[in-house]
Amino acid sequence: MQHDEVIWQVIRHNHCSYMAKITTGIFCRNEYNVTGICNRSSCPLANSRYATIRDHDGVFYLYMKSIERAHMPDKLWERVKLPRNYEKALEIIDKHLMYWPKFLVHKTKQRLTKMTQMRIRMRKLALKTREKIMTTPRKEKKREARREEKAEKAAVLEKNIEKELLERLRKGVYGDIYNYPVKEYEKVLEMDSLQAANEDEEEEPEIEYVEGYDGLEEELEDDIEDFGGLAMNRARAIGDNSEDEDGDEDEDDDAEADRKRGRKESSLALRKVEKGDAGSKPKKRAKVLVEVEHEDADERQTAVH
Amino acid sequence: MGWKRKKDEVEGDDGFVGGGDNQRKRKKATAAATEPKEKREILPSMIKNKEKRSAVHAKLKQQKKLEKRKKLKDRDAAEKRALELGEEPPPKKIPRTIENTREFDETVCRPDDEELYAGNECDEFSSVLKRESTPKILITTCRFNSTRGPAFISELLEVIPNSHYYRRGTYDLKKIVEYANHREFTSVIIVHTNRREPDALLIIGLPDGPTAHFKLSKLVLRKDIKNHGNPTSHEPELVLTNFTTRLGHRIGRLIQSLFPQAPNFRGRRVVTFHNQRDFIFFRHHRYIFESKESKHTDSKDKKMKNGKGEEVSQEKVIARLQECGPRFTLKLVSLQHGTFDTKGGEYEWVHKPEMDTSRRRFFL
Numbered sequence: 001m002q003h004d005e006v007i008w009q010v011i012r013h014n015h016c017s018y019m020a021k022i023t024t025g026i027f028c029r030n031e032y033n034v035t036g037i038c039n040r041s042s043c044p045l046a047n048s049r050y051a052t053i054r055d056h057d058g059v060f061y062l063y064m065k066s067i068e069r070a071h072m073p074d075k076l077w078e079r080v081k082l083p084r085n086y087e088k089a090l091e092i093i094d095k096h097l098m099y100w101p102k103f104l105v106h107k108t109k110q111r112l113t114k115m116t117q118m119r120i121r122m123r124k125l126a127l128k129t130r131e132k133i134m135t136t137p138r139k140e141k142k143r144e145a146r147r148e149e150k151a152e153k154a155a156v157l158e159k160n161i162e163k164e165l166l167e168r169l170r171k172g173v174y175g176d177i178y179n180y181p182v183k184e185y186e187k188v189l190e191m192d193s194l195q196a197a198n199e200d201e202e203e204e205p206e207i208e209y210v211e212g213y214d215g216l217e218e219e220l221e222d223d224i225e226d227f228g229g230l231a232m233n234r235a236r237a238i239g240d241n242s243e244d245e246d247g248d249e250d251e252d253d254d255a256e257a258d259r260k261r262g263r264k265e266s267s268l269a270l271r272k273v274e275k276g277d278a279g280s281k282p283k284k285r286a287k288v289l290v291e292v293e294h295e296d297a298d299e300r301q302t303a304v305h
Numbered sequence: 306m307g308w309k310r311k312k313d314e315v316e317g318d319d320g321f322v323g324g325g326d327n328q329r330k331r332k333k334a335t336a337a338a339t340e341p342k343e344k345r346e347i348l349p350s351m352i353k354n355k356e357k358r359s360a361v362h363a364k365l366k367q368q369k370k371l372e373k374r375k376k377l378k379d380r381d382a383a384e385k386r387a388l389e390l391g392e393e394p395p396p397k398k399i400p401r402t403i404e405n406t407r408e409f410d411e412t413v414c415r416p417d418d419e420e421l422y423a424g425n426e427c428d429e430f431s432s433v434l435k436r437e438s439t440p441k442i443l444i445t446t447c448r449f450n451s452t453r454g455p456a457f458i459s460e461l462l463e464v465i466p467n468s469h470y471y472r473r474g475t476y477d478l479k480k481i482v483e484y485a486n487h488r489e490f491t492s493v494i495i496v497h498t499n500r501r502e503p504d505a506l507l508i509i510g511l512p513d514g515p516t517a518h519f520k521l522s523k524l525v526l527r528k529d530i531k532n533h534g535n536p537t538s539h540e541p542e543l544v545l546t547n548f549t550t551r552l553g554h555r556i557g558r559l560i561q562s563l564f565p566q567a568p569n570f571r572g573r574r575v576v577t578f579h580n581q582r583d584f585i586f587f588r589h590h591r592y593i594f595e596s597k598e599s600k601h602t603d604s605k606d607k608k609m610k611n612g613k614g615e616e617v618s619q620e621k622v623i624a625r626l627q628e629c630g631p632r633f634t635l636k637l638v639s640l641q642h643g644t645f646d647t648k649g650g651e652y653e654w655v656h657k658p659e660m661d662t663s664r665r666r667f668f669l
Binding site for chain 2: 128129131140143144145147148150151152154155157158160161162164165166169173174175177178
């Protein structure tokens with residue numbers, strides 16, 4: 001008691017290593033402090049008679065310090081084990097701190113309450129699973145991001161997907177769904193190539209007819225029949241396997257609806273005849289006419305050669 | 306200047322003693338001094354003056370660029386010449402890529418591996434993959450869900466047929482797995498969010514299938530894709546490419562078991578998981594086949610008659626894709642043998658940072 005005031009003056013005004021100043025207040029980091037605040041009445045160093053509660057492995061102990069033992073720092077703090085039961089612990093505190101200042105008794109009981117609550121909560125939490133936060137060093141994150149970028153560029157995804165789909169189409173995984181099933185496709189190609197070869201030969205006499213507009217329709221019909229018949233004949237006789245792809249194949253796509261070969265040929269024939277016929281009936285198959293003219297022009301040139 | 310001083314020194318040191326020797330030594334010294342100087346090129350890094358150094362470096366770079374361009378021109382010219390003459394063009398060199406120079410991995414699956422097929426027969430996915438049971442997926446999130454999570458999950462629900470979303474309460478993962486087992490689900494997918502972005506995917510096969518933990522990145526939702534399409538509800542086709550090793554194969558089968566094995570080709574929906582350098586890229590497209598006409602005129606054409614070798618115009622079938630649905634990349638972090646159990650589980654594969662040391666080594 002004699003030294004307390006002096007100790008307090010020295011500690012407070014000079015330096016105390018347990019003191020922690022924060023914006024909201026001044027705290028004491030000493031383990032024996034009952035309230036945790038740096039106060040004249042709460043400082044365990046500046047009070048010869050002091051009591052506190054400390055927790056060790058989930059068991060609470062009441063620590064007491066008295067002036068009689070002030071000269072023996074080794075035996076300074078007296079320890080009493082408190083029972084698990086909250087009420088019983090309170091009674092024990094009352095018993096030991098019977099004639100002590102009210103302030104200390106009150107604060108000790110408050111501390112006990114708080115610590116029991118904390119103990120309950122900690123036990124409950126330990127039963128639940130908590131997520132553990134793992135950190136990755138920044139270098140690794142950056143490295144991964146860089147490698148991912150390069151991998152994405154290296155994997156030309158669109159091309160690869162398209163390639164895969166075309167492979168599947170070629171293998172016939174899709175069956176008959178599409179209008180370009182490969183085998184029939186190639187057969188049609190062959191047929192068209194044959195037809196083109198034949199038409200080349202017949203073009204020269206036709207040229208005379210096409211220039212006139214009048215007899216065209218009649219000739220159209222004639223030619224359709226001719227061609228139709230010829231085409232059917234040719235279809236049965238599979239000639240060269242020359243994979244000659246003409247521009248005539250466009251018409252396949254345009255005449256999507258017509259799956260029957262006969263009609264295909266006839267429509268082809270029609271267009272063949274309408275070659276130089278830019279004027280009459282352009283609306284009938286405007287789209288087709290445009291496409292065909294180019295090729296026919298070329299063909300004609302080559303034929304003329 | 307340097308060698309002049311040397312000469313003086315030599316002279317000074319020896320004085321008149323052994324004058325003849327001196328002279329010979331001197332000549333040798335000077336000759337020796339000049340020769341290495343001429344042989345040694347001055348690297349830009351040896352010049353201490355910054356301006357001069359950068360000037361020299363720039364000049365070097367330009368020289369290199371010119372050389373490269375010249376080489377390219379020569380190569381093109383040679384090819385063209387060879388084609389004109391009708392000879393074989395010089396063989397095209399194959400560029401070196403990381404995939405070409407990948408480190409040899411003995412776990413790469415070979416097509417004639419009996420063990421592989423036997424393993425496939427009796428692994429956890431075989432029942433789904435053999436169409437004995439249809440996959441039923443449970444999707445949920447981590448405990449704290451935030452901004453992009455629900456949007457991503459709703460898109461996932463559209464991509465994967467027969468999938469259901471359940472809100473995650475505060476249930477333990479192990480409890481969720483039990484629950485899913487009761488309700489006959491075949492897989493559980495958990496989307497984990499971090500910092501308001503989905504960043505991990507946990508795929509658990511059931512009943513006691515493997516647990517794969519993936520890191521998710523580069524998520525792009527459908528609304529952020531330009532010209533996106535809207536997926537239908539037909540069963541999608543799966544494209545799984547480039548899973549080479551045994552581990553990759555297993556992961557491929559895991560992914561495959563999420564989707565029903567009866568794709569509806571009329572729906573023209575394709576879902577792609579493409580593995581490149583251990584990154585699995587996910588894409589979702591609608592496709593259509595078209596025939597494209599491409600004119601290919603050759604100089605020979607004019608001389609030859611039509612109907613012989615050269616074609617005036619070619620027709621090709623191409624596939625056109627329209628992207629719909631989300632886009633993201635996955636990277637495998639760990640593969641555990643049983644269902645989710647971080648403490649007691651047996652891990653088949655775990656990613657460790659020391660595996661990243663080589664740039665040519667990949668595990669999937």
